[in-house]
Amino acid sequence: MSESSSAVVPRTTWEYCHSGAERIASGQVPPGDERHGQLVLLLAAVIAGCADEAELAGTDVGQLPVDGPGGLLELLRSRARLAVQACPALPGLGAEQRAALLAADRGAFQVVRALADDTLVGHLMIAGGRVPTVREAAGATIRVRVLKGAQGALGEAPAG
Incomplete structure (x- = not known):
């Protein structure tokens, strides 16, 4: 989901998972790159899998931890392909991204999985020793993007 005023407000648990994943993945891969959609789908599938295990629905998926027991990294590292197979992608x-990921060979799938891992670990680093939730990670991505945009507008080199 984009942040424009015409963005569709999520209604279903899958839409909340996908929206959170899109925000978390923002800036990792250019939107035109096919890996962007696959990264978003993989993160959304992991969020959905964790939400299912924790019996969370709707906006409550934002409470899921990025790391630790029941966290996104645990599922991503142990059962990523199963999460993709089980997700309710529409x-x-x-x-389309789910079909592409499931058709990908092991190496191509691992590239996207590694990108997702790097993305989540990056959010742990931003949190500075605290384990962020999906909601916090999505919000942090937006704040970093806004800060980088402001630095660019001021003619300053972005930090990091």
Whole structure:
């Protein structure tokens, strides 16, 4: 989901998972790159899998931890492909990316999984020793992007 005023407000648990994943993944890979959609789908599938295990739905998926027991990294590192297979991706909301990821060979899948791992670990580093939730990680991505945009507008070199 984009942050524009015309953005569709999530209604289903899958839409909340996908929206959170899109925000967490923002800036990792250019949106035109096919890996961007696959990264978003993989993160959304992991969020959905963790939400299912924790019996969370709707906006409550934002409470999921990025790391630790029941966290996104645990599921990503242990059962990423199963999470992709089980996710309720819909046409126009991840179904195409799910099909591409499931059709990918092991090496290509691992590239996207490693990118997702790097993305989540980056959020742990931003949090400075505290384990962020999905909601906090999504918010942090937006703040970093706004700060980098402001630095660029001021003609300053972005930090990091």
